[in-house]
Amino acid sequence: MATKSILFKVALQGHGIVNYDSNDQKWAWNAMVRNSERVNHSNVQFGKHRYYLSGKDEKGEIYDRHLVISSDCLRHNIFIDDFLFQSPNVFAHPVLLNKMIASVGALLRGYMFAQEEKSALKKKSCLNITEAEQTNDAISTIETFSRSGHREVREDENDTADNSFFKRESIGEITYAAKGSVDLKELQFVSLSELYDRMAVNSDDFTTLYKPELEKALGPIHDPGYYVIKNSAVQTPEYGFMLSSGQIVFLVRELFKRLLRVSINKSSGGYAEVAEVQIKYVEDPLKHRMNIDADWIPLSDEEQIQFDPDIFYERMDDETARSYTKLIEKNLADSKKRSKERKIEQKAERNARKNAARAVLEQK
Amino acid sequence: MKCLILQFKGAGIFDPRRSKDKVCDLNGKWKRNSFPTIQVPVGTLSKRHISNLLHVLMGERPSPSIRASLIEPITEIVTLAEKAHVKIESTKDKSGKYIQEVKTVRKSVVDAWPTATHEIKLKGKSEYLKGPILTWEILRVFFDGTGLFSEFRNLVEGILGKDALSNRLEHVIERLSHHRDKTRSFADKCLSGGKTQFGKILKGEKYTSSKYFNSLYDSRDMRLRLTVTKGVEKIARLDGRIYVPVTDEVLEKVRRGPGTATFLEGGVVFIEGVEDFSENLIFGTQEPVE
Numbered sequence: 246m247a248t249k250s251i252l253f254k255v256a257l258q259g260h261g262i263v264n265y266d267s268n269d270q271k272w273a274w275n276a277m278v279r280n281s282e283r284v285n286h287s288n289v290q291f292g293k294h295r296y297y298l299s300g301k302d303e304k305g306e307i308y309d310r311h312l313v314i315s316s317d318c319l320r321h322n323i324f325i326d327d328f329l330f331q332s333p334n335v336f337a338h339p340v341l342l343n344k345m346i347a348s349v350g351a352l353l354r355g356y357m358f359a360q361e362e363k364s365a366l367k368k369k370s371c372l373n374i375t376e377a378e379q380t381n382d383a384i385s386t387i388e389t390f391s392r393s394g395h396r397e398v399r400e401d402e403n404d405t406a407d408n409s410f411f412k413r414e415s416i417g418e419i420t421y422a423a424k425g426s427v428d429l430k431e432l433q434f435v436s437l438s439e440l441y442d443r444m445a446v447n448s449d450d451f452t453t454l455y456k457p458e459l460e461k462a463l464g465p466i467h468d469p470g471y472y473v474i475k476n477s478a479v480q481t482p483e484y485g486f487m488l489s490s491g492q493i494v495f496l497v498r499e500l501f502k503r504l505l506r507v508s509i510n511k512s513s514g515g516y517a518e519v520a521e522v523q524i525k526y527v528e529d530p531l532k533h534r535m536n537i538d539a540d541w542i543p544l545s546d547e548e549q550i551q552f553d554p555d556i557f558y559e560r561m562d563d564e565t566a567r568s569y570t571k572l573i574e575k576n577l578a579d580s581k582k583r584s585k586e587r588k589i590e591q592k593a594e595r596n597a598r599k600n601a602a603r604a605v606l607e608q609k
Numbered sequence: 610m611k612c613l614i615l616q617f618k619g620a621g622i623f624d625p626r627r628s629k630d631k632v633c634d635l636n637g638k639w640k641r642n643s644f645p646t647i648q649v650p651v652g653t654l655s656k657r658h659i660s661n662l663l664h665v666l667m668g669e670r671p672s673p674s675i676r677a678s679l680i681e682p683i684t685e686i687v688t689l690a691e692k693a694h695v696k697i698e699s700t701k702d703k704s705g706k707y708i709q710e711v712k713t714v715r716k717s718v719v720d721a722w723p724t725a726t727h728e729i730k731l732k733g734k735s736e737y738l739k740g741p742i743l744t745w746e747i748l749r750v751f752f753d754g755t756g757l758f759s760e761f762r763n764l765v766e767g768i769l770g771k772d773a774l775s776n777r778l779e780h781v782i783e784r785l786s787h788h789r790d791k792t793r794s795f796a797d798k799c800l801s802g803g804k805t806q807f808g809k810i811l812k813g814e815k816y817t818s819s820k821y822f823n824s825l826y827d828s829r830d831m832r833l834r835l836t837v838t839k840g841v842e843k844i845a846r847l848d849g850r851i852y853v854p855v856t857d858e859v860l861e862k863v864r865r866g867p868g869t870a871t872f873l874e875g876g877v878v879f880i881e882g883v884e885d886f887s888e889n890l891i892f893g894t895q896e897p898v899e
Contacts, residue, residue: 249867249868250867250868250869252869252879266710266711267710267711269709269711269843270710272702273708273709276702276703277700277702293710294708295700295846296708297700298700308700315710315712316619316877317712317713317875369871373869373871373877374877375618375619375876376619376846424877424879425877426868426869426877426879428867429867430668430866430867431867441670441680442673442680474668474670475668475865476668476862476865477668477669477670478669478683479669479670479680527867527868527869529864530666530863530864530866530867530868530880531860531863531868531880531883533868534879534880534881534882535616535880536616536879536881536882557867
């Protein structure tokens with residue numbers, strides 16, 4: 246059977262906290278910890294937490310707190326070598342834009358470029374990943390640190406010292422676990438049409454700018470055509486191109502290559518790196534599930550990945566597609582015409598009501 | 610009847626009363642502050658969220674919840690979503706709300722000019738300039754195609770001497786502010802030549818209602834345009850389960866789908882199992898809202 250998606254579990258190990266939250270976390274912290282641990286200072290750096298009710302005693306409810314690395318932080322670090330930053334200025338330069346969106350990183354991570362009076366370009370990521378949650382019993386504490394450097398002093402303050410004290414949550418050795426999936430349906434099709442709100446590439450740039458760049462990374466690319474989702478109730482064709490099975494396997498290997506090498510480093514001394522990855526090929530979504538222990542494969546090298554991806558789309562011949570497109574265009578035009586007629590009718594009704602009211606007033 | 614059990618993790622939901630994050634409406638038909646948001650009470654989810662999730666799990670396309678679109682949801686799947694039951698397991702604080710965290714969000718480019726300012730001393734007085742530091746290279750691009758850049762360098766050389774050209778531009782502007790009588794004609798040329806921002810800085814004149822001098826970065830030139838497309842927003846992360854009563858036909862459709870989906874902001878959904886539907890199974894759950 247062909248593979249529909251790939252589930253994975255990731256174990257991370259590290260030292261210290263790598264993903265901090267805002268100072269506002271102190272309200273949640275103070276509500277969840279016992280009196281002795283409460284914090285009343287305002288210059289405190291807290292990590293990101295999840296709290297779980299673990300029991301009750303005479304003093305009230307007892308909560309366990311687990312440190313987490315958010316999914317956004319993990320995603321940022323998985324693709325850290327692909328995207329240093331995203332600048333909207335790229336959108337204004339067709340060559341730079343197409344070089345960027347035709348890269349392996351962009352296909353895997355996804356992107357969205359939106360600008361006024363232009364069609365947005367959007368590609369959803371095939372990678373779904375949860376936050377990594379603490380799995381060991383290490384307990385974090387609030388410690389005092391000092392910082393040196395210029396600071397702004399209010400006019401009514403006499404303290405002109407250039408060092409300050411602040412508090413920060415800290416922890417020692419820590420392990421985390423995250424899970425996720427790779428959606429092969431999302432990966433295998435690149436839309437060149439606005440019909441379904443997901444145009445990933447401007448079709449006018451496809452041949453001249455996009456295709457040559459993508460072919461450098463993935464080899465020969467199929468010509469675009471009209472596709473429908475297999476077994477879908479909606480048979481309206483979408484213009485785009487499919488990646489070949491070999492290209493899908495290559496991209497998935499590239500994704501796991503990045504995942505296996507994730508190492509998050511903070512200048513404050515904390516680090517977290519991937520220690521173990523396990524994958525499961527999903528051929529039957531109801532049978533190959535995340536919560537079942539069977540069929541997990543330990544992954545130490547991306548070259549181990551070998552599967553036959555399921556094909557979720559099928560090509561529609563151009564003649565049929567064109568007839569559907571004509572029908573859509575006709576329906577759209579009819580709908581616009583009806584809407585215009587409705588507006589004219591509503592305006593006429595409003596005017597008639599106004600005239601009637603005016604006539605009544607004049608009579609009075 | 611069977612029941613499909615879906616587990617979701619890390620599904621982010623913005624507080625619609627506080628959130629500045631709205632659905633992107635590039636045509637500008639809606640005013641930003643009056644844009645519709647989905648109000649979801651604590652403890653449940655919206656039918657539209659669940660309907661879109663089921664669309665994806667069954668291999669269909671989701672349709673936007675608020676924004677106008679050509680994609681219409683499939684009625685049979687919407688009916689399934691209406692019959693679903695939700696159990697959210699995230700911990701609440703003492704006021705009964707979900708604990709929120711800070712998340713980096715993408716802002717709409719339409720509303721993304723940088724608002725940070727920095728100090729510049731004009732005629733010895735502290736003034737503020739919007740945006741990052743001005744450099745000679747930025748000025749060169751700003752004056753590109755006008756010949757004003759070399760004219761400005763000659764002006765600086767004439768007033769402050771040749772050495773001044775190797776100084777930082779902002780330092781040069783600060784020193785020039787003491788010689789406004791000599792820079793006035795150049796500043797007027799900037800103002801009449803469409804290079805208003807720099808002309809105003811040289812003259813020391815702000816726009817009437819503004820506290821700051823405008824930066825050269827908010828120019829129409831895309832090489833200079835500097836926008837901040839990231840911001841922070843508060844978000845609650847929800848974990849829980851969705852119970853959907855299904856028929857064998859629906860299960861067959863799920864079997865042909867990808868078996869995984871994203872949910873709300875950054876959340877992931879996994880299929881947890883299929884069990885016989887019973888009242889015990891859905892004990893403690895809530896129905897989704899409109």
